[in-house]
Amino acid sequence: MLWSDVIAKAAAVGLAPLNGSNPTVGVSGYTLGGGLSPTLGRSHGYAADHVRWFDVVTADGKLQHVDAESEPDLFWALRGGKGNFAVVTALEFDLFPVPRLYGGGLYFPGERTADVLRTWAAWHPNTPETMITSLAMMRMRSMPPVPEPLRGKFLVSVRIAYNGTVADGERLVAPLRAVAPSLLDNVRDMPYSEVASIHNEPTDPVPYYERGIMLRDFPAQAQDKLIELVGPDSETDLVMAELRALGGAWDREPAVPNAVSTRGLPYSLLAVAAGPLSQEEQLKRSVAELLDGMKPWQGDRRFVNNLAPDEAADATAIYGPERYERLASIKKTYDPANMFRLNHNVLPAATPD
Numbered sequence: 001m002l003w004s005d006v007i008a009k010a011a012a013v014g015l016a017p018l019n020g021s022n023p024t025v026g027v028s029g030y031t032l033g034g035g036l037s038p039t040l041g042r043s044h045g046y047a048a049d050h051v052r053w054f055d056v057v058t059a060d061g062k063l064q065h066v067d068a069e070s071e072p073d074l075f076w077a078l079r080g081g082k083g084n085f086a087v088v089t090a091l092e093f094d095l096f097p098v099p100r101l102y103g104g105g106l107y108f109p110g111e112r113t114a115d116v117l118r119t120w121a122a123w124h125p126n127t128p129e130t131m132i133t134s135l136a137m138m139r140m141r142s143m144p145p146v147p148e149p150l151r152g153k154f155l156v157s158v159r160i161a162y163n164g165t166v167a168d169g170e171r172l173v174a175p176l177r178a179v180a181p182s183l184l185d186n187v188r189d190m191p192y193s194e195v196a197s198i199h200n201e202p203t204d205p206v207p208y209y210e211r212g213i214m215l216r217d218f219p220a221q222a223q224d225k226l227i228e229l230v231g232p233d234s235e236t237d238l239v240m241a242e243l244r245a246l247g248g249a250w251d252r253e254p255a256v257p258n259a260v261s262t263r264g265l266p267y268s269l270l271a272v273a274a275g276p277l278s279q280e281e282q283l284k285r286s287v288a289e290l291l292d293g294m295k296p297w298q299g300d301r302r303f304v305n306n307l308a309p310d311e312a313a314d315a316t317a318i319y320g321p322e323r324y325e326r327l328a329s330i331k332k333t334y335d336p337a338n339m340f341r342l343n344h345n346v347l348p349a350a351t352p353d
């Protein structure tokens with residue numbers, strides 16, 4: 001099932017899920033990987049924090065109902081450990097009474113990148129948890145469906161999802177609107193069903209390569225470095241570098257703790273390159289140039305949903321040593337032969353000699 005299905009059905013009764021930026025993403029993989037919702041996550045936490053139960057098929061072929069009481073270890077590991085533990089056939093999660101948002105995007109011309117970035121970085125920490133925001137530097141294509149004023153341009157876009165009144169939303173966003181005249185400003189009162197328009201990502205298949213890291217800090221030097229690497233005067237061919245501001249409920253352990261590893265890290269940084277398979281090596285190089293350049297500020301854990309599927313990431317580094325040890329021990333119980341290994345693999349804990 002895709003998020004678009006859930007959003008439509010929930011919106012019909014005035015409710016909203018903790019969906020991601022793009023409605024074409026699948027519910028299961030997203031939620032098992034944590035599920036970082038750029039529309040409600042800062043106030044509500046990760047999607048994985050709100051799962052009530054799963055039905056799964058474990059590696060031994062058994063159909064099992066998994067919740068906090070019946071299978072507490074597996075329930076902990078599934079929520080954040082992604083595809084390592086079982087095949088999920090059904091899940092139930094909370095929805096929230098959010099019929100409308102004040103949201104959309106402010107698109108500024110590339111030459112104002114430094115002003116917008118610095119203002120945004122100083123602004124968002126002082127906003128309430130109901131204000132969720134990200135900033136993207138983007139090289140737009142010169143063709144539809146890109147709106148006419150944005151075609152072929154380098155842009156910096158600030159995304160807004162505010163769950164509150166329009167008057168408060170306008171007041172909160174005013175310092176951003178004051179930075180520079182925008183090329184497009186579609187931040188508005190909207191029904192939750194229009195949530196995809198905030199990030200406005202492609203919904204048709206496009207060949208791309210992306211991966212991300214977490215940042216533990218984003219001081220002025222890191223801001224300068226980001227502009228140097230992907231700003232308007234850089235030579236990068238990335239189509240997008242996206243910085244999401246986290247904190248709030250994303251940092252708090254849920255009532256029933258889980259394996260999500262990125263609490264306490266204040267930013268996610270995603271690098272996206274687009275092009276045909278024949279350019280794969282170049283796309284990967286462009287992504288690496290940005291992420292390697294930002295290494296001095298990289299956090300000590302990774303967000304599993306932002307790893308490239310083929311990335312040879314060390315799972316200990318994704319989860320941190322203690323969380324990894326517990327995952328490995330649960331893996332040994334539920335998948336000792338490592339059947340579920342085509343992923344960012346948690347190895348079953350070794351049996352002591």
Ligand SMILES: Cc1cc2nc3c(=O)[nH]c(=O)nc-3n(C[C@H](O)[C@H](O)[C@H](O)COP(=O)(O)OP(=O)(O)OC[C@H]3O[C@@H](n4cnc5c(N)ncnc54)[C@H](O)[C@@H]3O)c2cc1C
Nearest residue numbers: 020021022025026028029030035036083086087088305343
């Ligand atoms: C355009 C775009 C926007 C995105 N935005 C966000 C975002 O805002 N927040 C965020 O957190 N992530 C985001 N993601 C990342 C997304 O959450 C991951 O790519 C996730 O893996 C997608 O899951 P899927 O079910 O769609 O994909 P699939 O390719 O079907 O699955 C990916 C992996 O998830 C696991 N998996 C999937 N289904 C099951 C199942 N039923 N049982 C067990 N394991 C399963 C498996 O390991 C599988 O290999 C985005 C991705 C894209 C492409």
